[in-house]
Amino acid sequence: MQRIQVSLKVNGKKYRLETPPNRTLLEVLREDLGLTGAKDGCSSGECGACTVLLDGRAVNSCLVLIGSADGHSIETVEGLQKAGMPHPLQKAFVEKGAVQCGFCTPGMLMAAKALLDQNPKPDEEQIRTALAGNLCRCTGYTKIIDAVQEAAKELRYE
């Protein structure tokens, strides 16, 4: 198969790579860039475990063909912490007990980040709606919603 040239900015770092065009952004992140934070839970846009930000928007990276990410800026869970300090969302997830098995967590965090970037003061309903595409089988969502609220507060203080 012919290969294509792609340039990506991932967590602020520029990458140029060559890849067959039939691969997804999720595969490239995990296999080529070693960023295994985003998970594959369904490969079909149903579970949200692969959620990353593409130009600030939350997307299911399992559905993004690598060609369409060319020239765009990507943010993954690995890019959330700044200078070794966990992001307020990460802190709140730990403190509020929003993590159990942790497999949905990176996707949840990125979906929540996209929400808070756009809406710094979401109410519970808005949080539930923003996370509706991210399945969690362990937590019943209660603590995840608490954590997002907590992080929103913290971010407003910052």
Place this chain on the structure above:
Amino acid sequence: MSTYQFVGKSIERVDALEKVLGTAKYVGDYYLPGMLYARALRSEVPHARIVELDVSPALQVPGVKAVITCDDFVDHGNFGFPVKDQYVLAYQKVRYVGEAIAAVAAETEEAALEGIKAIHLVLEPLPGLFDIDHALDPNAPQVGPDRADGKHPNFLDMSPVYKGNVDEVLKQCDVVLDLKYTTPHQEHAYIETEGALAIPTPEGGVVVYVSCQSPFIDKGILQMVLGLDPARVRTIIPPVGGSFGGKDDLNYYTSAQVAALALKTGKPVRMTFSREESMIASYKRDAAHMHIQLGASHDGVLRACRAKHTFDSGAYASQTPFTAWRGSIHAMGAYRYDACEVEITSVYSNNGFSGAFRGFGNTEACFAIEQAIDEMADALGMDPIDFRLKNCLRLGDETPHGQILTQSVGLTECLQIVRKASDWDRKRTEYSRQAAGDIRRGIGVAALFHGTSLGAEGIDSATSTIEIENDHTIVLTSGLTDYGPGSRTVYTIIAAEELGVNMKRIIMLRPDTNTAIDSGPTVASRSTMVGGNAVRNAARNLAQTINLAASDLLKCSVDQLYRVGEDFVGPSEEVVRWDAVVDHARDMGLVLSTYGKWVAPKIDWDHHGGRGTPYFAYHFAAHVAEVEVDVRIGKTQVLNYWAAHDSGTVIFPEGAYGQVYGGVAQGIGYALLEEALYADGYLQSVNFDTYLIPTSMDVPEIKATFVQTYFSEGPYGAKNIAEPAMVPAAPAVLNAIAHAIGRRIRDLPADLEKVVLGEALRKKGSPVSCKIGLKTK
């Protein structure tokens, strides 16, 4: 209780940080140099004889490095407990759609997939058995193994409980109900699919990383089917992305497959399931057909219960004999009866295969009995909570099994708590009187008892090791796996409590068969009690040594020592630090590594007579659900939810609450959405687009309360929580729906069709999604 430093306090999970940073490495996150990708060829028919199987064409596919079949294993890879009826790869026959027949290792996932497509396979289809009500017909297709005792080969087991003469007592009852309920198969739907990675060692052995529950069972099976001695097999459990009972057998034979491929190629080999493969190949919660007869007198006294259930074990026994047994013990609910007769029969079929799933038979049984109890309360004109309070098990009562409950029975408190918290009496009256309309509200309750740990299923013990390192940190192990609920945090709390050190000083290792000691299976919500007691004993053994060193250093007796934080203080107020005490212990030549073991009290159950002491303690709970039903479209929304659990002392509150929230969410899914439907043996939902689990829009805020009755055998008085959290949710929701719409739905799930039409629409099943799902990436 307030005297504890860590137990019951607000504490963060020990593994939360790596999970939020995205650095926790699950099996699928390993990309090792030279690693090969494995894929299994899986059956596309539910029941067939393997007539021809030639794997050599796969080896011609570019990139394919090895192919294996059952012939690559000792005794064709035969394994299984309690019934040895499974194979690592199919031998002579396939019995369900998704059963693995051969496995390929290749340089890329694509090549592995091409490899399995190239395999030459001829299957001769056999008649399938899909209707469990006819599994024991004389001419039913044979799915189960041949048996020598003259019983039907499709018969797996029958678990009874007997007390008195049910027919006699029913004759004396004023009200007798005869009711039938069904529950479907349920998919675990852990968000991480199955996976295993095997790395060959220079000595001819393997190290296996596998997303599974019980490391020592995995190791034992690998030794057996690969013919390796114990020193050559090591199983390590990385973080597990959810399990709920679902990461047992299938993951053991997946590890055997990758291990064999790794030994054959000399390279690391990883297999990670696609979601479709996971859903099609994995075992489910048993589907159940349940029949209950219940008798009571006018004054509201429950008198007799007969429960005759059939559980669908599917193609293999897996854990179903134990599931059905646990189901039988709980099938009459947490009530007193004059007579009781429970018989749960499990049978083979070609509907996938069934195994362990949170609640383990009680989830199914509780659904039936807790609706029946509600129906009886209705028939008697009694309030459902009053009726339960009048008949439920209390301290000092004798259970229908013949066991006297001598401690830790908090059911009445649980019922009273949810009654008050939910404003039950007002809402029950108000909703009972609501005017006819399309949007209707209802409130429902369900009660629960759930035996702790394994009970009569097996020998129940655990061992932990503990050791102080040169840098004064403490390394702790357990042979039990934390696949999400938080047992590693519980163990860290216990060790810190016993040793009086900061939790940060303790490194709680993940399970590794080279460092930990066999502690039986990680099932039955036994980690806190059985595993926790082992940790406590280990830490106490170590504390003895440390205290000896401290008293020597401070020139006093051990009982003159006291602690301020980590420091040791002697009678003359002289303070020495933990590090100094540890160094002194070493100078004294004391051994700073030890272990602790805990063996559960003996229990005694007569499996044929159906009498005895099935468990040494029970968890009790009560749930209340408040729902709104739109009767035009059949949609039920759970508006509010209350759960009260008598789990004994709560050691790790955040973990315990998390179990309740997550358990209730799974129960709501079971109640309203989830059905892993097999049509002629073909699973109809193979990904999350059609197998719906609750999202953040479906689960309400859940208000949980813990009734902490002290249990003398548990660590600090703890019992358990993980499974019981889910069990009463479905009947609570269904009882609320019945209250709202004035009609019973006795078959799960209560989806749109059942609410509107009272029955499921008959859809024609199709094999297509299974066939496509097994052959795509």
